Amino acid sequence: MGPLTTIVLIPFATVIILMFLPRKQEQWIKRICLISTGLTLGLSTWLVFDYLARIGGIHSSKLPSGIDLPLEYVEKMPWLSNLGIEYFMGADGISILMVFLTAVVIFSGVCASWYHNYRTKEFFIFLMLLVTGVFGVFVANDMFLFFLFYELAVLPMYLLIGIWGTGPREYSAMKLTLMLMGGSALIVVGILVLYFESGGHSFAFSEIAKSKIPLTTQTWLFPVMFFGFGTLGGLWPFHTWSPDGHASAPTAVSMLHAGVLMKLGAYGCLKTIYMMPEGAKMWGTFFMVLTTVNIFYGALVAIQKTDLKYITAYSSVSHCGLVLFGLATLNPTAFQGATVQMYAHGLMTALFFALVGMIYGRTHTRFVTEMGGLLKVIPFLGVAYMIGGLSGLGLPGLAGFIAEIQVFVGAFTLDSVGHRIMTILAAASVVTSAVYILRALTRMLYGPMVDPHHEHIKDATFIERVPLSLLVFLLAFSGIFPGWMIRLVEYSLAPVVNQLQRVAF
Amino acid sequence: MSGSWFIDHLWLVPLFPFIGFLITGLGLRGFKHAVSSAVAIVAVGLSALVAWGAAIDYYGKFGGKTLIPWQYCWLKFSPTLQGNVGVYVDDISMLLTIVVTTISFFIHIYSQGYMHGDKGYRRFFAFLNLFTFSMLGLVLAPSLIQMFVFWELVGLSSFLLIGFYWEKPSAVAACKKAFIVTRFADLGFLIGLLLLAYYAKGLDFVHINDQSTIEHLNSIKVPFLGLSLLPVAAILVFMGAAGKSAMFPLHIWLPDAMEGPTPVSALIHAATMVVAGVYLVARLFPVFAIAREAVAVVLAVGTFTSLFAAIIAMTQFDIKRVLAYSTLSQLGYMMLALGVSSWEHPLGFTASMFHLTTHACFKALLFLGAGSVIHAVHTNDMREMGGLHKRLPITHITFLIACLAIAGVPPLSGFFSKDEILAAAWYSGHHLPFLVALFVAGLTAFYMFRLYFMTFWNEPKDLERHNHAHESPLSMVFALVALAIPSIAAGFIPFGHYVYRGELEHHGINWLIAGASIVAGLCGISLAFILYFRPNDLPSRFAYAFGVFHKIVYHKFYIDEIYLYVTHNIIFKYISAPFNWFDRHCVDGFMDLTAQATLQAGRWVRRTVTGHLQTYLVWVIAGIILLSLIIWNLNDVIIWGLAIIALSGVLIAYIYQFVCTLLKKTEPLKRIDRD
Numbered sequence A: 001m002g003p004l005t006t007i008v009l010i011p012f013a014t015v016i017i018l019m020f021l022p023r024k025q026e027q028w029i030k031r032i033c034l035i036s037t038g039l040t041l042g043l044s045t046w047l048v049f050d051y052l053a054r055i056g057g058i059h060s061s062k063l064p065s066g067i068d069l070p071l072e073y074v075e076k077m078p079w080l081s082n083l084g085i086e087y088f089m090g091a092d093g094i095s096i097l098m099v100f101l102t103a104v105v106i107f108s109g110v111c112a113s114w115y116h117n118y119r120t121k122e123f124f125i126f127l128m129l130l131v132t133g134v135f136g137v138f139v140a141n142d143m144f145l146f147f148l149f150y151e152l153a154v155l156p157m158y159l160l161i162g163i164w165g166t167g168p169r170e171y172s173a174m175k176l177t178l179m180l181m182g183g184s185a186l187i188v189v190g191i192l193v194l195y196f197e198s199g200g201h202s203f204a205f206s207e208i209a210k211s212k213i214p215l216t217t218q219t220w221l222f223p224v225m226f227f228g229f230g231t232l233g234g235l236w237p238f239h240t241w242s243p244d245g246h247a248s249a250p251t252a253v254s255m256l257h258a259g260v261l262m263k264l265g266a267y268g269c270l271k272t273i274y275m276m277p278e279g280a281k282m283w284g285t286f287f288m289v290l291t292t293v294n295i296f297y298g299a300l301v302a303i304q305k306t307d308l309k310y311i312t313a314y315s316s317v318s319h320c321g322l323v324l325f326g327l328a329t330l331n332p333t334a335f336q337g338a339t340v341q342m343y344a345h346g347l348m349t350a351l352f353f354a355l356v357g358m359i360y361g362r363t364h365t366r367f368v369t370e371m372g373g374l375l376k377v378i379p380f381l382g383v384a385y386m387i388g389g390l391s392g393l394g395l396p397g398l399a400g401f402i403a404e405i406q407v408f409v410g411a412f413t414l415d416s417v418g419h420r421i422m423t424i425l426a427a428a429s430v431v432t433s434a435v436y437i438l439r440a441l442t443r444m445l446y447g448p449m450v451d452p453h454h455e456h457i458k459d460a461t462f463i464e465r466v467p468l469s470l471l472v473f474l475l476a477f478s479g480i481f482p483g484w485m486i487r488l489v490e491y492s493l494a495p496v497v498n499q500l501q502r503v504a505f
Numbered sequence B: 001m002s003g004s005w006f007i008d009h010l011w012l013v014p015l016f017p018f019i020g021f022l023i024t025g026l027g028l029r030g031f032k033h034a035v036s037s038a039v040a041i042v043a044v045g046l047s048a049l050v051a052w053g054a055a056i057d058y059y060g061k062f063g064g065k066t067l068i069p070w071q072y073c074w075l076k077f078s079p080t081l082q083g084n085v086g087v088y089v090d091d092i093s094m095l096l097t098i099v100v101t102t103i104s105f106f107i108h109i110y111s112q113g114y115m116h117g118d119k120g121y122r123r124f125f126a127f128l129n130l131f132t133f134s135m136l137g138l139v140l141a142p143s144l145i146q147m148f149v150f151w152e153l154v155g156l157s158s159f160l161l162i163g164f165y166w167e168k169p170s171a172v173a174a175c176k177k178a179f180i181v182t183r184f185a186d187l188g189f190l191i192g193l194l195l196l197a198y199y200a201k202g203l204d205f206v207h208i209n210d211q212s213t214i215e216h217l218n219s220i221k222v223p224f225l226g227l228s229l230l231p232v233a234a235i236l237v238f239m240g241a242a243g244k245s246a247m248f249p250l251h252i253w254l255p256d257a258m259e260g261p262t263p264v265s266a267l268i269h270a271a272t273m274v275v276a277g278v279y280l281v282a283r284l285f286p287v288f289a290i291a292r293e294a295v296a297v298v299l300a301v302g303t304f305t306s307l308f309a310a311i312i313a314m315t316q317f318d319i320k321r322v323l324a325y326s327t328l329s330q331l332g333y334m335m336l337a338l339g340v341s342s343w344e345h346p347l348g349f350t351a352s353m354f355h356l357t358t359h360a361c362f363k364a365l366l367f368l369g370a371g372s373v374i375h376a377v378h379t380n381d382m383r384e385m386g387g388l389h390k391r392l393p394i395t396h397i398t399f400l401i402a403c404l405a406i407a408g409v410p411p412l413s414g415f416f417s418k419d420e421i422l423a424a425a426w427y428s429g430h431h432l433p434f435l436v437a438l439f440v441a442g443l444t445a446f447y448m449f450r451l452y453f454m455t456f457w458n459e460p461k462d463l464e465r466h467n468h469a470h471e472s473p474l475s476m477v478f479a480l481v482a483l484a485i486p487s488i489a490a491g492f493i494p495f496g497h498y499v500y501r502g503e504l505e506h507h508g509i510n511w512l513i514a515g516a517s518i519v520a521g522l523c524g525i526s527l528a529f530i531l532y533f534r535p536n537d538l539p540s541r542f543a544y545a546f547g548v549f550h551k552i553v554y555h556k557f558y559i560d561e562i563y564l565y566v567t568h569n570i571i572f573k574y575i576s577a578p579f580n581w582f583d584r585h586c587v588d589g590f591m592d593l594t595a596q597a598t599l600q601a602g603r604w605v606r607r608t609v610t611g612h613l614q615t616y617l618v619w620v621i622a623g624i625i626l627l628s629l630i631i632w633n634l635n636d637v638i639i640w641g642l643a644i645i646a647l648s649g650v651l652i653a654y655i656y657q658f659v660c661t662l663l664k665k666t667e668p669l670k671r672i673d674r675d
Helices: A003-019 A026-054 A093-112 A120-139 A143-154 A156-164 A169-197 A205-210 A215-233 A241-248 A251-275 A277-304 A308-328 A332-363 A379-392 A399-411 A417-445 A452-456 A462-480 A483-502 B012-027 B033-061 B091-114 B121-139 B144-162 B169-200 B211-219 B229-244 B253-259 B262-271 B273-283 B285-290 B292-313 B319-339 B347-377 B393-407 B413-427 B431-456 B463-468 B474-492 B511-532 B538-546 B548-554 B556-606 B613-631 B635-662
Strands: A072-080 A085-091 B067-076 B082-089
Touching: A003 A026, A003 A072, A003 A085, A003 A093, A003 A120, A026 A072, A026 A093, A026 A120, A026 A483, A072 A143, A085 A093, A085 A120, A085 A143, A093 A120, A093 A251, A093 A332, A093 A462, A093 A483, A120 A143, A120 A156, A120 A251, A143 A156, A143 A169, A143 A251, A156 A169, A156 A241, A156 A251, A169 A215, A169 A241, A169 A251, A169 B556, A205 A251, A205 A483, A215 A251, A215 A277, A215 A308, A241 A251, A241 A308, A251 A277, A251 A308, A251 A332, A251 A483, A277 A308, A277 A417, A277 A483, A277 B556, A308 A332, A308 A399, A308 A417, A332 A379, A332 A399, A332 A452, A332 A462, A332 A483, A379 A399, A379 A417, A379 A462, A399 A417, A399 A462, A399 B067, A399 B144, A399 B169, A417 B169, A483 B067, B012 B033, B012 B091, B012 B121, B033 B091, B033 B121, B067 B144, B082 B091, B082 B144, B091 B121, B091 B262, B091 B273, B091 B347, B091 B474, B121 B144, B121 B262, B121 B273, B144 B169, B144 B229, B144 B253, B144 B262, B144 B273, B169 B211, B169 B229, B169 B253, B211 B229, B211 B285, B229 B273, B229 B285, B229 B292, B253 B262, B253 B319, B262 B273, B262 B319, B262 B347, B273 B285, B273 B319, B273 B347, B285 B292, B292 B319, B292 B431, B292 B556, B319 B347, B319 B413, B319 B431, B347 B393, B347 B413, B347 B463, B347 B474, B393 B413, B393 B431, B393 B474, B393 B511, B413 B431, B413 B474, B413 B511, B431 B511, B511 B538, B538 B548, B548 B556, B556 B635, B613 B635
Parallel strands: none
Antiparallel strands: A072 A085, B067 B082
16 A cells, blocks of 8 residues: 555544544544544655655756656555546645645644534544545545546535534535535536547546647536636636625635635646646636735725734635646746645645634624734733735745745736736736735734723644644745646646646747 | 855854844743844854855856855745745845844844843844845845745744834824835736736746746736736835835835834835835846836936935934834935846946845944934934933944944045935936936035934933943944945945846046035035034024925825825725625625525415315415316326516515515524524
8 A cells, every 4th residue: 555545534534433432532532533544744854855755856847748647655445447437546745745735724623623622522523524525625636536536525524514603604604515516517528528539448647648639628527617617726717605604604614715725726727737737728817917906905805804814814815826827827937836825825824724713712893893903811822923924925035935926927828918927917016915915914914902802812722733844834934945836847847837838839 | 166165054054143043032932032043143143154164165166157155935826936045146146145144143142232231132033033034035035936025024024023012003094004015016026926927937037037038928918907027016016125125105104114223224125125116126247238118217216206205304304203204215316226227237237236235334333323322312313312422422423433434525435425426327318317316416515414423422311311422332332343344345345246137347536426416415414414413593593594495394195194094994994894794785785685584485385284174274275276187188288377477576575575674673693583
C-alpha cells in the first residue's frame, strides 16, 4: 500500500474507529482525531520533502518535456475493467502541495474544535469522512475515482452545517449543497462526454489529455466543466453559497470548506484546462472577465460587511477569484501564482475562520461594530488576526504576496488593452483589500474597549495556540522562503503549459 | 568577492536589526525593559559599525563602481524572469546605509529615555528594529522586487508605529490612513514594476538601468494613450515614490502620522522612510533621465509640494505638525532637485542626495528636540509653550542649530545642500522652480523661527507647565548633541566627489545664488523675530488681514475633507454599497428565486396528484394518446412539445414567483428556518 492510499485511508480508518467508541468518551474521540490528523500531517510533510528530492531538489531547473503528468507514488489497479475504470492514485507537485494544505488545515481544525460539545462523535465522524474525500480528490487520477471522492467531500457538508451550524443553518446548508450539486451535475456530464469522445478506453486525466478531444466538443464542453468546478471555486455569479454557507458553518467546517474545498474547484478547473487546451484558449478571456468581477466585486462587497464571517467569506470570493483569474490567463507564471494562491489562501482563510470562531466563543458577537480594543485582552488572538489580515492584503514576507505578484506578472504578459485593464483592475484589489481588512482589524482590535463585558475575556489556551501558531508559521515561512513551493508547482505545471503550447492558435 | 570584509559581509547590516526584532519581539516577552532596549540598541549599533566599515572601504577603494557582493534568486517567475534578492553596493546605497544606521542608532538611544516607563516599551523597540531592518533591506535592494518587498515592509512598520498608542482613536485613524494612502500609491509602483518586468524582461537594477535596456524600452509604444512606454512606467513608479515621500496630493497621511511617538516621527517620518521615494527615483536615475515627461512630473510635483507645504506650515500650532509640513516641503525640494537633473546637468542628482543627508540629520534633530520639549511640558501645542530656553538649555541650543541649518544659514549643513539645489535648478535652466525654491527658502526660515521663538522665547503661556519643565535625561540629550554635530558640519563634506552621475562640472559656490538664499533666509528669520520673539498682537492681526486665505491655509486647503468626502460619500456610498445590494438582491436573489420557483412548480404539479380516481383516469388516457402518437412516428413532435411545455412551465413558475417577490407576497427562504 503506497503512501497515497495510506493518507486517504487514515481518516477513513478513524471514521471506523470512532464509530465503535462510546459517545460519552468525548476526550478520546478528539484525541484520536488529533492523532490521526497529526499522522496525515507528518506523512504529507514527508511527501513534500520526498517529492522535492525526487524531482531533483529545489535548485534544479529541470522540467518535464512531455504532456504526461509527472506522477509519483503511482498505484494502479483495474477496478471496473470493462469500462476502463481503474483505481489510479498518483500525485504531482500540485497534488502534494494541496495534500499538505489539507493536512495542515484539518489538523488545525481539529485543534480549533477542541471545545466542541454537541454531538461530538457524529461531528468528528462526518469531519473525517469529509477529509477522506478531500485527500482522495487530490490524489486520484482516474476521473471516476476523482468524482467519487469529490462527492464524498461535498455531501457531508450538508449535515455538518445543517446540524452544527449557527444562524439560518438549514437554509445555508441547503443552498450550499444544492448549488454545489448543480456544479457536480455539470461535471458528471463533462466527465462522461470526455470519456466517450476520447474513445471510451480510460478515465485517466493524462490519457484524455493525450487523446485530443474534438474541437467542437471542447467549444461547448469547456465552459460547462469550468462553470461546474468554478461553482465550488467561488466563480462569480455562482459564489453566493459561500458567504451564507461559511457564515453558518461551525468553525472547523468553515476552515476546511473555505481553506480546502474551494481549492478542489480550482484544482478541477486546472485539470479542465489540461484536458481541453483549445477550449481553454477559446474561453480564456471570457473567464478572465468573470474572475476580474470576482476579485474586485468581492473586495468591494467585503467593505460593506460588518459580520466577521461575511467579511472573511467575501474576501475568499475575492482571493479565490484571483486563483481562477490566474488560471484563466493561461500563462505559466500566472498558473504558478494561482496554484500558490490556492495554498496561501487556504492557510490564511483557515486561520481567519479559526480566529473568528475563537473570538466569537469569547465575545458572543461576530459584528465588528460591537467589538473594539480587543488587543488589550486577547493579544495572542489579535496578533494572529493581524498577521492573517496582512497576508490577505498581500504583504510581502507572507505567502499571499508570492501568489499575487506571480499572478500579476503572468497576467501582464497578455498585452492587449482589454487584458491589461482587467489585470490592472485585479491588481487594484490590493488597495480595496487593504481597506476592508484594515477597517475590520482596527475596528475590532484597536481603539478603546467598546463593550465592558469584554474586559474579562481570556486569551487563547494552549490547544488553541497550536493551530494558530502552525498556520502563522507556515504563512511566514512560505512567504519568506517561497522556493520550494515554486519548484513544486513549476515542475508539475509544465505538462499543462506544454499541452497549451501544443495547440496551434 | 570584493576584497573588503565589510562589503562582503554587508548582508549583516539588515540582519542584525532583524535578529534584534526577533529577540525583542517574539521570544522574550518576560524581558526587563532595559534588556530589550539594550538588545535593540546593540543590534543597530553593530549594523552601523559594519555599515561604516563598508562605506569607508567603498568610497576609499571602489568609488563610483557598482558591486553586488551577494545575490540569490528568491522568487522565480519563469525560466527567464527571476526576482533576485541581495546586496547592491553603489554610491547612493552606501550613503543611505550609513544615514539610516547612524540616525537609527542615535534614535534608539534617545528612545531609551523618551519611552521610559511606557507599557509598550518592548514592543516599541521591537518595531523600531523591524523598521530599521526593512529600511536597510530597501536601501540595499538590487532589484525592483526586493525594493517593493521592503517598501511594503517599511509601510507596515510605519503603520504599526503610528498606531503605537492603539487605544487612542486618532492614532488608529492615522495609522489606517497612512497605510491605505501609501498602499494606493504602491498600486502605481506595482503596475510600473509589472510594466518594466514585462518589457525589460528583468527586474534587476543593473539590467533596467542599462543603457541598451532603456533604449529598448524607449522604442516601445504602449497600446493606449499613444505614449512611449518609458515615461508611463516611470510616472507609475513615481506614483509609488510620491506616496511614500508624501508628495502632493498623496501627502495627507504624513501630518496625521505624527500621532506616533516622537522618536518614530524623527526616524521614520522625517529622516529615513519618507526619503525612500526620493531614493527610488534616484535609483532609477538613468530611466528618469531619458523619460523627460516623467521628469517633468517629478519637477512639477516636487516644486508644488515644497511651496504648498511651506505655506501650510506657517499657520499650524502643533509643534510636530509644523515639522511634518516642513518635512513635506523639504522632500519637495529633493524631488525638485531630481526633477532638474539630466545627463547634461547631473548636479541636481548630487544636490538631492546631499540635501537628503543633511536633512536627515537636522530634521531628526528637530524632531528629537521637539520630543524633548514635549517630554518636558506634556503638550504639542506651541501656544502653551514659550520661554523654555532657560528651562531646557541643551535642547534649546541644539534646536537652534537645527533651525539655523534648515533655514540655510552658513556655514551650517543646510546652507550648502540648499545652495546646491538652487544652483542645480539655475544652471539647468529651470528658472521658475529656482524662484519658487528661493521663495520657499524664505518661508522655511520664517516658519522654523516662528516655531523656535514661540517655543523657546516669548513668554511662558502656561506657568504650571513651564515650572515643571526640566531638561531631558542623559540618553536623550546625548542623541541631541550627537546629531547636532553633523547638522553643523555635514556641509563641508566634498559631496560631489562621492555621489554623482555622469560628468559633474565642479563649480564652486556661486555667491550670487548663495547670497540670494542667505537674504531670503534672513528675511524669514527677521520677520519671525518681529512677530514672535516678544508677545504682541501682530500675528493675529496678520491672520485677520489675510482673512479667508488664512482660514483656508489653516485648514490645510481642505484636502483631508475632500478625501474624506470622496471615500465615504462617493466610494463607500455610491460604489461599494450598490455592489453589496446587487450581490444580495440580484445575484443571490436569482438563486433564491430559482429555489422558490422550483418549490412553486412543485406545488402546482402536486395538484395533479389528487387522490381522485377520475383524475388518474385522465392521465391514463393522456398516456395512451401519447403512446399511440409514438406508434404513428411522431417522435419529434412529442419531444419538442413536451420540452416546450416543460420549459414554459419553468418560465411561468419563475415569472409568477418573481411577481410574488416584487409584491412581497412570499416568505423569504431564510425565515423558514428554525432560528
